[in-house]
Amino acid sequence: MGITKGHRFPVSFDDAFPQGLVMVGEVAPDTEYQTRDEKNAGRPVRQRIDESTGKRQWKVSVTDPSEPNAKRKSFEITFLADVQPVPTTGEVLPGMRPIELDGLTAEPKVAGTGEFKYQSYIYRATGFRASGRSAGNPPQANKQAGAGAADSSKAA
Numbered sequence: 001m002g003i004t005k006g007h008r009f010p011v012s013f014d015d016a017f018p019q020g021l022v023m024v025g026e027v028a029p030d031t032e033y034q035t036r037d038e039k040n041a042g043r044p045v046r047q048r049i050d051e052s053t054g055k056r057q058w059k060v061s062v063t064d065p066s067e068p069n070a071k072r073k074s075f076e077i078t079f080l081a082d083v084q085p086v087p088t089t090g091e092v093l094p095g096m097r098p099i100e101l102d103g104l105t106a107e108p109k110v111a112g113t114g115e116f117k118y119q120s121y122i123y124r125a126t127g128f129r130a131s132g133r134s135a136g137n138p139p140q141a142n143k144q145a146g147a148g149a150a151d152s153s154k155a156a
Contacts, residue, residue, distance in 0.1 A: 008052070008105035008124065016104060016123070019066040020131075021077075023099045027085055030057035030078060050124075055080040062099070077101065078124045085127045101125035 058079040103126030111120035
């Protein structure tokens, strides 16, 4: 018996994003696609509902500072919540804030086209959590893992 397609693996935020994430913009409802005819007919826009949990879906664009490939550095996170999640951190630049996520899951998927396919993930979270790090600093567990990183941060 294998793992079924669409399985969501729970993952620690610090394991998935060792340098954290930067939220770009605001959290917005994840809406269903509408054709031009549906828009012209005045059909109301409907927010997507997650099939597994029954919760409303919300989207936000993020940037991962630890990703070396520029094309994969920015992506979307889907929040599953009854009400719109509100970030717990302030902006460091207009429209940008460091964030940490609660209830993070990763679903493997194949991305890319043709012969340029690669392993990717769909990330979902249940909300934001209070940040345990200052902007640009790794979490305490990662500081202890590499003595060189801890020494250089103390010297600065």
